[in-house]
Amino acid sequence: MAKPVDQMKRYLLTGVSYAIPFVACGGIMIAIAIAFVPMTSTGPDFSDSPFLKLILDIGSAAFSFLVPVLGGYIAFGIADRPGLVAGFVGGYIANQVGAGFLGGLVAGLLAGFVVLSIKKIKLPPYLRPVMPILVIPVISSLIVGFVMYRVIGAPIKDLMTFLSDWLRSMGTGNSVLLALILGAMISFDMGGPVNKVAFFFGAAMIKEGNFAVMGACAAAICIPPIGLGLATLLGRNLWSDEEREAGYAGLAMGMIGITEGAIPFAAADPVRVIPTIMVGSMIGAVIAMLGGVGDHAPHGGPIVLPVIDNRLSYVIAILVGSVTVAVVINTLKKLSRTKGKEATA
Amino acid sequence: MKLVAVTACPTGIAHTYMAAEQLEKTAKKHGHTIKVETQGAMGIENELSQGEIDGAELAIFAVGIPVRNMERFAKIKIVEVAVQDAIKNPESIFSKIG
Numbered sequence: 001m002a003k004p005v006d007q008m009k010r011y012l013l014t015g016v017s018y019a020i021p022f023v024a025c026g027g028i029m030i031a032i033a034i035a036f037v038p039m040t041s042t043g044p045d046f047s048d049s050p051f052l053k054l055i056l057d058i059g060s061a062a063f064s065f066l067v068p069v070l071g072g073y074i075a076f077g078i079a080d081r082p083g084l085v086a087g088f089v090g091g092y093i094a095n096q097v098g099a100g101f102l103g104g105l106v107a108g109l110l111a112g113f114v115v116l117s118i119k120k121i122k123l124p125p126y127l128r129p130v131m132p133i134l135v136i137p138v139i140s141s142l143i144v145g146f147v148m149y150r151v152i153g154a155p156i157k158d159l160m161t162f163l164s165d166w167l168r169s170m171g172t173g174n175s176v177l178l179a180l181i182l183g184a185m186i187s188f189d190m191g192g193p194v195n196k197v198a199f200f201f202g203a204a205m206i207k208e209g210n211f212a213v214m215g216a217c218a219a220a221i222c223i224p225p226i227g228l229g230l231a232t233l234l235g236r237n238l239w240s241d242e243e244r245e246a247g248y249a250g251l252a253m254g255m256i257g258i259t260e261g262a263i264p265f266a267a268a269d270p271v272r273v274i275p276t277i278m279v280g281s282m283i284g285a286v287i288a289m290l291g292g293v294g295d296h297a298p299h300g301g302p303i304v305l306p307v308i309d310n311r312l313s314y315v316i317a318i319l320v321g322s323v324t325v326a327v328v329i330n331t332l333k334k335l336s337r338t339k340g341k342e343a344t345a
Numbered sequence: 346m347k348l349v350a351v352t353a354c355p356t357g358i359a360h361t362y363m364a365a366e367q368l369e370k371t372a373k374k375h376g377h378t379i380k381v382e383t384q385g386a387m388g389i390e391n392e393l394s395q396g397e398i399d400g401a402e403l404a405i406f407a408v409g410i411p412v413r414n415m416e417r418f419a420k421i422k423i424v425e426v427a428v429q430d431a432i433k434n435p436e437s438i439f440s441k442i443g
Contacts, residue, residue, distance in 0.1 A: 079388070080387070080388020080389060081357070081385075081386055081387065081388040082386065082387055082388060083388075119387065128362070129358040129359050129362075130358075131387070132357070132358060132385065132386030132387045133356070133358055133386050
């Protein structure tokens with residue numbers, strides 16, 4: 001029997017392996033669409049490009065399956081076919097309540113273990129046929145759905161309000177500290193509630209004429225996917241074929257400022273990946289802040305260069321942050337690999 | 346003879362398990378030992394290990410959908426029949442394989 005940690009990792013990887021094609025497919029389409037329209041002070045402008053808008057919509061549709069598929073197949077990894085319904089439903093609700101991919105991980109794990117324990121109940125043979133398609137999906141979805149809406153979903157709104165009040169109260173006095181916090185928030189859950197608060201704060205400051213806050217966010221936004229994509233290029237033997245594919249997609253998504261491109265990596269190995277990308281984004285955000293980078297669009301990544309002040313500092317911020325992520329994560333992976341070898345020897 | 350088998354039907358709630366039962370019963374009658382893996386709506390149950398498959402002489406697939414984890418059966422001779430045949434006429438399967 002494998003160790004519980006390895007077992008858990010296998011469950012997460014099952015989910016990730018099914019989610020990667022959705023992220024890659026959706027991400028590339030979104031990247032192509034955004035890359036070919038003008039970047040304006042209100043973000044990418046699709047008003048003259050109905051066809052690119054169509055590609056964006058198709059890509060967004062594929063992308064929206066990321067969290068449900070992640071939840072569904074994590075549950076599948078744990079409890080096999082009966083786990084699918086509750087996992088997908090939980091993942092879908094995670095999207096609905098804005099719980100992001102961390103919500104999807106929780107939903108998948110919860111669904112899997114709930115179904116696993118229902119499966120263990122011994123029943124007389126004549127009742128067995130109704131279990132997998134009726135009883136298990138209904139009961140497990142009710143439990144997972146309740147937890148996702150009431151236990152996890154409800155406090156997320158409060159958390160977001162709390163965090164944005166807190167950011168506002170900090171003001172822009174200590175800009176380096178603010179950049180550190182924003183960088184950490186952007187990378188923590190990649191498109192989840194914490195990330196959204198930081199992003200909306202940056203976007204709101206643009207309206208107040210402060211472009212520096214969004215500048216720091218814009219650099220932080222693209223560092224996780226670019227850094228991890230870079231890591232798969234630098235340490236090719238450290239990553240599986242699947243992860244290298246996700247790496248290319250991550251690079252493309254990073255270029256147009258979609259932090260979610262890092263999710264496959266973070267979901268597969270949250271303990272190592274999340275702190276690493278947080279550090280990378282914090283470094284990038286601080287360099288951008290100190291370098292006087294300003295971003296006039298509520299959007300991040302190299303794609304916004306046309307509306308950036310102090311472009312050189314912006315590029316340096318992204319490069320330094322991304323290289324940090326790549327080097328640190330590859331070193332961590334190497335260390336764990338040699339440690340693993342000693343343990344099995 | 347030592348046999349292994351997999352049963353799987355599209356819905357996976359009744360026929361999968363009926364076929365498994367028939368295969369077990371009929372195999373016993375003919376003096377074979379058999380282990381039947383069911384790939385139903387509950388997922389994979391009574392799972393066949395690689396060792397069990399390698400130790401068997403023949404694999405019977407009574408399936409209406411593709412078999413999961415097919416790579417386990419790369420080296421063994423496979424007899425594939427419809428799920429219905431295993432339920433209604435298991436004798437004919439065993440008379441064929443002797």
